[in-house]
Amino acid sequence: MSAEPDFDVIVVGAGVAGCITAYQLAGRGLSVALIDRGETPGAKNLSGGVLYTHPLQQVFPDFLQTAPIERRISRNQICFLNQDSSVAIDYRDARLDRDGTAVSVLRGRLDPWLAERCEDAGVLVMPGVRVDSLLIEDGRVVGVVAGEDELRARVTVAADGVNSFLARDAGLRPAPQPHQLAVGVKAVVQLPSDIIEARFGVDALEGAAIAVVGDCTRGVGGGGFIYTNQGSISVGVVLRLDDLTAKGLRSTEVFDGFLDHPYTERLLRGGELLEYGCHLVAEGGQAMVGELVHHGLVIVGDAAGMTINTGLTVRGMDLAAGAAIAAAVGVAEAIETGDVTAAGLAGYPKALAAGFVGQDLQTYARAPKFLENPRMYESYGPLLADALHQVFGLDGSARKPLRRVAMDALKGSGIGVGTIVKDAWQGARAL
Amino acid sequence: MKIVVAYKWAADPQEATVAADGQVDFSRAKSAVSDYDAVAITVARHLGDTHGADVVGLTVGGPEVATGLATKAALSRGLDALMVVADPALTAAGSTGTAQALATALAGVDDIAVLITGDSSVDVGAKLVPAVVGGLLGWPVLTEVTAVAIEPGALVVERAVSGGTEQLRIDGPAVLAVATDAATVKAPGMKDVLAAAKKPVQQLPADPVVADGTLRSTARLSGPARRGIQISTDDPAAAAAELVSALRADGVLIGGQQ
Numbered sequence: 001m002s003a004e005p006d007f008d009v010i011v012v013g014a015g016v017a018g019c020i021t022a023y024q025l026a027g028r029g030l031s032v033a034l035i036d037r038g039e040t041p042g043a044k045n046l047s048g049g050v051l052y053t054h055p056l057q058q059v060f061p062d063f064l065q066t067a068p069i070e071r072r073i074s075r076n077q078i079c080f081l082n083q084d085s086s087v088a089i090d091y092r093d094a095r096l097d098r099d100g101t102a103v104s105v106l107r108g109r110l111d112p113w114l115a116e117r118c119e120d121a122g123v124l125v126m127p128g129v130r131v132d133s134l135l136i137e138d139g140r141v142v143g144v145v146a147g148e149d150e151l152r153a154r155v156t157v158a159a160d161g162v163n164s165f166l167a168r169d170a171g172l173r174p175a176p177q178p179h180q181l182a183v184g185v186k187a188v189v190q191l192p193s194d195i196i197e198a199r200f201g202v203d204a205l206e207g208a209a210i211a212v213v214g215d216c217t218r219g220v221g222g223g224g225f226i227y228t229n230q231g232s233i234s235v236g237v238v239l240r241l242d243d244l245t246a247k248g249l250r251s252t253e254v255f256d257g258f259l260d261h262p263y264t265e266r267l268l269r270g271g272e273l274l275e276y277g278c279h280l281v282a283e284g285g286q287a288m289v290g291e292l293v294h295h296g297l298v299i300v301g302d303a304a305g306m307t308i309n310t311g312l313t314v315r316g317m318d319l320a321a322g323a324a325i326a327a328a329v330g331v332a333e334a335i336e337t338g339d340v341t342a343a344g345l346a347g348y349p350k351a352l353a354a355g356f357v358g359q360d361l362q363t364y365a366r367a368p369k370f371l372e373n374p375r376m377y378e379s380y381g382p383l384l385a386d387a388l389h390q391v392f393g394l395d396g397s398a399r400k401p402l403r404r405v406a407m408d409a410l411k412g413s414g415i416g417v418g419t420i421v422k423d424a425w426q427g428a429r430a431l
Numbered sequence: 432m433k434i435v436v437a438y439k440w441a442a443d444p445q446e447a448t449v450a451a452d453g454q455v456d457f458s459r460a461k462s463a464v465s466d467y468d469a470v471a472i473t474v475a476r477h478l479g480d481t482h483g484a485d486v487v488g489l490t491v492g493g494p495e496v497a498t499g500l501a502t503k504a505a506l507s508r509g510l511d512a513l514m515v516v517a518d519p520a521l522t523a524a525g526s527t528g529t530a531q532a533l534a535t536a537l538a539g540v541d542d543i544a545v546l547i548t549g550d551s552s553v554d555v556g557a558k559l560v561p562a563v564v565g566g567l568l569g570w571p572v573l574t575e576v577t578a579v580a581i582e583p584g585a586l587v588v589e590r591a592v593s594g595g596t597e598q599l600r601i602d603g604p605a606v607l608a609v610a611t612d613a614a615t616v617k618a619p620g621m622k623d624v625l626a627a628a629k630k631p632v633q634q635l636p637a638d639p640v641v642a643d644g645t646l647r648s649t650a651r652l653s654g655p656a657r658r659g660i661q662i663s664t665d666d667p668a669a670a671a672a673e674l675v676s677a678l679r680a681d682g683v684l685i686g687g688q689q
Contacts, residue, residue, distance in 0.1 A: 274459075
């Protein structure tokens, strides 16, 4: 006979997934505790990034007006970076600004805001508490253990991030494979707002995000990113762990090389380094999302491996929010019916599969495999630059027709036409 | 009988950044119960348990001191109840304004055996507020207190003085600023936070805040000039030797082993 639970629901981890799950469940009249190891929620969070806001707007209709967002990202660039050249696609759209489709956020600011909304909704927020393990009785998760204390709940929500020791230590999730993980190294560099706006060609409150491929990772699978906050620039690289190890490089030297590259240096010049750190990033896509429910337990967000990297867009926070919305549905149903077994909680994976998270994970299921293709990081950047150099690099030699230019550049790159067609086809299918 | 602990909800200096020109920027630092005040709360809790007294927290400051996060953080450290004076005008209050607000709040509380405070605040560190509060209340003030006991109508206080400790007996209430190592602070557990959420928080109205006069910085912060010693790390062994000799020359390293 188990003791009476202290709460209907205990959520571990006050990030995007945890806060939104807690917020929605409290809104349904359940008693909810939200535990985070940071002294203030978000204190341990290095992230920040580009947040696709639609699920946040669904939960908080006033999100764009009241949340601590940095800038509305209205300009996206994809840049192939080579040692001495770069080729970029530049996409700017007033619709992105108008709709607030994507915003840059710093989690050190966003997470406390989310936790405050939880508090207002009646959630008992417990910062500064490190949960040591799940409390398991007869194979059922019945709460959590922290230090000498046990807290019991009908349902526990693991929202403890990419490492999710809770679910893993309980034997409920396998450890992620090296090719499913990347290491992210990031710095936040302070610059005056007007300089940021001038360098990135954006208006006040508007921002730019640049996805960089190629020399920024020294050919390691992954990419670089640069995006604008209000008074700072976030810059970093994401490096696939297996490839990094295979190439014998250290993440910090790759990152330093990216910071020193003239392309990056020009954007950051004169800035003051505010933060520097690294973190694991889940890159496995759908293949990494494991079992989401167990008796008395649901897993959400990064803890469940919910990330999508298409090479163009890197998504985690919006999926975490989407999963939280689905989890709240499933958990509330289970508690209402009194059946918190895996079967009783099945409303969560069902709602997830029916929503945009499940659909997008399905759509991009092939993306991780496609992005393991080394030509993405080594060959296509120089190929594009060589072709364009034939066009713009007028030096008195006779010009060739464009199709010849393309063919010559292709020959010089050592990639066969067949390979390009194949990569293009796979890219089209994966993305 | 009540034991009152005054604490500050202060920006954490570990999160402050120091610019190359020496300017300290607290704007990105999150707030917490000031480290030394957590020692004061721990001392007060022991004292309360020993004598069966209520331990009541008191803080004054801007609106952020009254948020659930802030009040729970204080209560979870072992206070029985909390009194809060939150007013935008107190955000930038100096020692005089802060002490005035604390003294006003204390004047409305009966049966106070003692007011316990931390050694100093972690963000400002002026060590002034306990003395000004004591002055305003007409109570004796002792600093560097390492132990307290309550006897009928009196306090028995141990305090660190240069060369040792002294024991003092004070009739009636007093303001005691405890030494930074007067007690070992334990991080609150889940049950402590849970209990904190159920404890009473009393919000008191703020009187007009006393301004500390007009203080204006008239010269830039300047420290001792750096002598510009630079050590190349190309050869780590040589760099280590050079660093040791530089530290020795400055008297930082002493003793044998050249």
